[in-house]
Amino acid sequence: MNDVFMNTYHRLPVTFSKGEGSWLYDTEGKKYLDFCSGISVNLLGHNYAPLVKAICEQAAKYIHVCNYFHSDVTAVFAQKLVQACAPAGMKNVFLANSGAEANEGACKLARKYSLLKYGQGRHTIVTLKGSFHGRTITTLSATGQEKFHKDFGPFTEGFVHIQGGDISALDKALDGKKVAGLLIEAVQGESGIVPQSQEFIAYAEKLCAERDILLIFDEIQCGLGRTGTFLALEQYNVKADIVTLAKGIAGGIPAGAVLAGEKAAGVFTTGDHGSTFGGNAVASAAGLVVLETINNPEFLKEIKRKGEIMLSAIKSHPKVKEARGKGLMIGFDIEGDSWEFLSAGIARADKNQCGLLMLSSGANTIRLLPPYSLTDGEIEQGLSMLSQLLG
Ligand SMILES: *Cc1c(COP(=O)(O)O)cnc(C)c1O
Numbered sequence: 285m286n287d288v289f290m291n292t293y294h295r296l297p298v299t300f301s302k303g304e305g306s307w308l309y310d311t312e313g314k315k316y317l318d319f320c321s322g323i324s325v326n327l328l329g330h331n332y333a334p335l336v337k338a339i340c341e342q343a344a345k346y347i348h349v350c351n352y353f354h355s356d357v358t359a360v361f362a363q364k365l366v367q368a369c370a371p372a373g374m375k376n377v378f379l380a381n382s383g384a385e386a387n388e389g390a391c392k393l394a395r396k397y398s399l400l401k402y403g404q405g406r407h408t409i410v411t412l413k414g415s416f417h418g419r420t421i422t423t424l425s426a427t428g429q430e431k432f433h434k435d436f437g438p439f440t441e442g443f444v445h446i447q448g449g450d451i452s453a454l455d456k457a458l459d460g461k462k463v464a465g466l467l468i469e470a471v472q473g474e475s476g477i478v479p480q481s482q483e484f485i486a487y488a489e490k491l492c493a494e495r496d497i498l499l500i501f502d503e504i505q506c507g508l509g510r511t512g513t514f515l516a517l518e519q520y521n522v523k524a525d526i527v528t529l530a531k532g533i534a535g536g537i538p539a540g541a542v543l544a545g546e547k548a549a550g551v552f553t554t555g556d557h558g559s560t561f562g563g564n565a566v567a568s569a570a571g572l573v574v575l576e577t578i579n580n581p582e583f584l585k586e587i588k589r590k591g592e593i594m595l596s597a598i599k600s601h602p603k604v605k606e607a608r609g610k611g612l613m614i615g616f617d618i619e620g621d622s623w624e625f626l627s628a629g630i631a632r633a634d635k636n637q638c639g640l641l642m643l644s645s646g647a648n649t650i651r652l653l654p655p656y657s658l659t660d661g662e663i664e665q666g667l668s669m670l671s672q673l674l675g
Contacts, residue, residue, distance in 0.1 A: 294623065298630050298639075303330025305657050308641065316630070316639040317666050321655040323643065324473075324505050324613075327532035328577055329657030335535045335573045342569035349565065351558065361568035361575070365529075365541060368579045372501070372515050373523035373545035378552070379563035383504040383530035384418025386540035387467070389557055390526045391422060393544060394465030394498040397551045401496070408463045409500075412448040416474035417467065417502055426467055429475065448472070449484050460495035465526070470516035473505030473653075476645035477608050477615025485520040498525040498548060504540075505613070508532050509578040509656060512588030512611035519610070535574045539567040578656070587611045587656055590663060594652070597667045603674040605648075614652040615645055618674065622648055628673050640669040 298316070302309040306329050308316045321327060328335055342357060349355050362377050369377075380386045391409055398406045409426060411417065417426040421440055424432050428445035446453040448468070458466060466488055472478040492499040501507075501524045506516035508529060513519050515527065525547050530540035538561070544551070561567075577583065591611040598616050599607040607616035618625055622644035633639030643651040654666070 296626060296630050298633075305329040305331070306655050306659070306662050307638075310633070314633040314635075314639065316633055316641050317662060317669065318641045319652045319654045319666055320641050320643045321532070321653055322536065324508075324510060324531050324653040326536050327508060327510075327574060327656050328535050329655040332535070332573075332657065334577075335570055338569045338573045339537065339566055342566050345565075347564070347566050348561070350560065351563065355563065355565050355568065357565050357572070358563040358568040361571045362563070364572060364575045364579075365533075366543065368514055368575055369527055369543050372517055372527055372543075373525070374527055374543040375546060375549040376544055378542040378544075378557060379568075380530070380540035380542065380559050381538045381561045381564075381567075382418075382540045383502075383528065384420045384423045385559065385562075386504065386528040386530050386542050387417045387423045387426060387502060388420060389542040390467065390500050390502075390528050391426065391465070392557060393526060393542060393548050393551055394500060396556065397498055397548050398464035400551065406462055406464055407442045408444055408459075409442060409465045409467055410444050410446060410454075410457045410463055411467045412469070412472070412480075413445050414448065414472050414475040414478060415445070415467075415469055415502070416472070416505075448478070448480050451484060451487050454484070454488060455491065458491050458495055458497055460497065463495070463497050465498040465500050466492055467500040467502060469502045469504075469506055470520060471506040471511060471610055471613060473613065473651070474645060476617075476649040477613055477651055479608065479610055480520075482520055485517070485522055489522040492525070500524065500526040500528070502528050504528055504530045505653075506610075508574070509584055509587055510611055510613045510653070512584055512591060514579050514584065516610065533574060534567040534570040537564075537567040537570040539564070539571055583656070590654075590656075590658055590660075593660075593663055594654075594667065598670065601671060601674055609652075612652075612654050612656065612658070615649055617649050620648070622646065622650055625650060625673060629669070632669070632673070638665075638669075640666060640673065
């Protein structure tokens with residue numbers, strides 16, 4: 285059956301047919317605790333009743349109108365999203381469908397801002413080594429990992445990668461005559477959960493402000509409550525010029541967003557950018573439920589609390605070499621091969637016991653991005669499975 289797919293994914297041997305809360309069930313009825321939530325997409329867990337209801341009700345009204353017209357539900361979603369990102373300095377939004385598309389939009393926005401103010405030649409975007417920004421030709425250029433930079437060139441020009449945490453490299457790279465934007469993840473996800481230091485982020489904000497370089501936060505994986513604040517950048521007490529979101533923004537329906545602060549909010553004019561599905565009505569209805577649930581101090585505090593329980597237990601396991609994280613975004617290094625570890629998590633599922641779903645980040649690193657629906661009992665169950673798998 286899988287012969288019909290292009291061979292782009294390393295798929296584990298399990299086929300799911302049903303989900304409920306923090307659990308997935310395979311076609312044989314075996315049960316798995318979901319510690320990956322579809323790479324931080326199913327933030328509210330599976331079959332979350334208010335989300336399902338909102339999607340069904342919207343689908344029955346209308347699924348889509350194109351961006352030649354206004355949509356009532358999309359207008360409310362956009363307004364709530366901008367409000368939720370106001371602490372980061374955001375003023376307006378462009379709605380897209382995915383992370384790569386959102387980052388493409390952010391790069392276009394930064395380049396046009398710079399072009400309008402300074403003219404040609406000031407278009408470079410600086411990003412960090414170990415970053416992940418997407419799979420299109422331009423967002424691959426932005427992605428600071430060698431393994432992605434082969435086979436598909438020529439890539440989009442004008443991207444420079446520096447080491448996160450290296451303040452003097454940052455100072456040198458942020459050339460006010462050449463650079464339009466600095467694109468960073470406050471906590472790198474794909475490369476194994478790597479939080480940037482307070483010092484580095486604060487310095488980045490200062491340099492960008494002094495040199496009028498737009499500071500762009502890719503919050504696609506670390507945003508939306510994942511680290512215990514609505515946006516991860518809030519924990520660094522900085523503001524952004526542009527923020528990108530995607531993954532869990534509509535709880536499992538494809539969606540993405542580019543948000544702009546004071547400097548960039550008025551840069552795009554009619555015809556500059558667009559997207560057929562951007563702001564789709566069903567995605568907007570789903571996104572509203574996500575925002576209403578997550579953007580709540582008590583809910584965010586719970587994410588932090590749950591994450592702390594998990595991280596401290598994982599850190600203290602003798603077989604774990606190193607563990608890192610913020611909120612429910614946790615990475616740890618193991619002695620063995622990460623894919624074997626993920627396979628063992630699945631293989632343990634049988635009639636009598638459940639399996640554990642996790643993600644890898646390279647050869648020996650495991651990444652956990654559980655749904656926020658996780659209960660204390662489920663955390664305990666998951667940690668006990670993890671402990672058994674670690675041996
Ligand atoms: C997943 C991810 C992307 C790309 O998102 P897609 O929706 O797969 O295009 C970009 N940036 C970060 C930080 C991500 O985690």
